[in-house]
Amino acid sequence: MSIVRPDLSVHARVRAAASALGPSEGRVAAVIMERPDDVVDWSAAELAAAAGTSTATVIRACQSLGFRGFQHLRLELARSAPLTPRDSDPVAAGGTFDDAVDALRLAQESVDPERVDAATAALRGAGRVVLVGNGFSGPPLQDLAMRLSSVGRAVEAPVDPLAQQFAVHSLSADDVCLALSYSGANVQTLRACTAASERGATVVLVTSYSRSPLGRLADIVIATGPVGSAHDLDPYLARLGHTVVLHTLHGALAGDARHADVADLRHVVADALSED
Structure with missing residues (x-):
């Protein structure tokens, strides 16, 4: 080399x-x-x-x-997208907000609503749902897991890659593996999704790149489009689109929640607040 x-x-x-x-x-x-x-x-x-x-x-x-x-x-x-003078100033808050708006517009134009509907239907009818993602994709999935729990939806979101492997190996054709991957090429996520697919589970992928190893494997691909970033490691602009997609899925499933279940969970939040 x-x-x-x-x-x-x-x-x-x-x-x-x-x-x-x-x-x-x-x-x-x-x-x-x-x-x-x-x-x-x-x-x-x-x-x-x-x-x-x-x-x-x-x-x-x-x-x-x-x-x-x-x-x-x-x-x-x-x-390696070229930087504008606005981008070159690390403290230019206005430029950062403008970049975020552009990233969200790209995601809005790229995401296929029919695939979002298909993913929602798969999640709604699933016996088990396992969330799979690693690296920077991990925290948004943990957030989704907690938000789904708040509307009475039970999901599994193992943090450790090995635990993800264990979880998907017991999936069946009635279940869903929801993966989040910026590149669509994360090795650990690909292994987990491959195992889920081999067991007949529906694999739903949220990614920036539909033409990727995970994109070829998944049954339903929701692609937000590639966002160029000056940051070397963290694709933070791309994660904005991913977060909105996950929130959209949560919102659709939240509509199925019983009022009594949600009201009961509000007491959990209230009990966590200090009286001081």
Whole structure:
């Protein structure tokens, strides 16, 4: 694998390593440099077709260019969106709010309402629901689990990846595995969803990238679209769209809750408040 400086931009990294590639891998690099915006939305097979080569060659080319694979390249391209002067000021609150609004608009335009309805129906009719997500996707799922519990819906949301594996291995065709993954390529989440699918459970995925390993596996995919971010690790803008989708699912299921159950749970909140 080529060694390239990690502080270089994605485009600079590709240019720096491209000269050492063979003809087939070189064509892959050329497409990446010429059509980076398209590559962000493509699968490895689509990039292979555009470069006139195979999927295996695409993966090798990505590794030769200094990335762990195609999914890693695609994420880095999405995160390398050019910054505006407004974005370059870390304390510009107005710019941050504007970015958040843009991210939510992208999610609104990208999400298919029919898939949200399908996911709601699957969750409503499920015998068991197991929530699966790791890394930055974990906290939003824990939030959803508590919110669903507040309207009388029992769900399982193991935090530990191994516990997620244990939970999904006992699912059946009457159950649902709801996964959250920004990239759609998290290895631990993919393993859990694969196990759930093999046992006949319906796999529902909320993600930014529908064309991903998890996107190909899931029965219902709700995609919010890729959001470019200057942040190296945390796709915080993308998580805004994910959170709204999860809230939408919660809102639809909350409508099924009995008033008496919700009223009873309000006492739990009231009892948790200090008198001081």
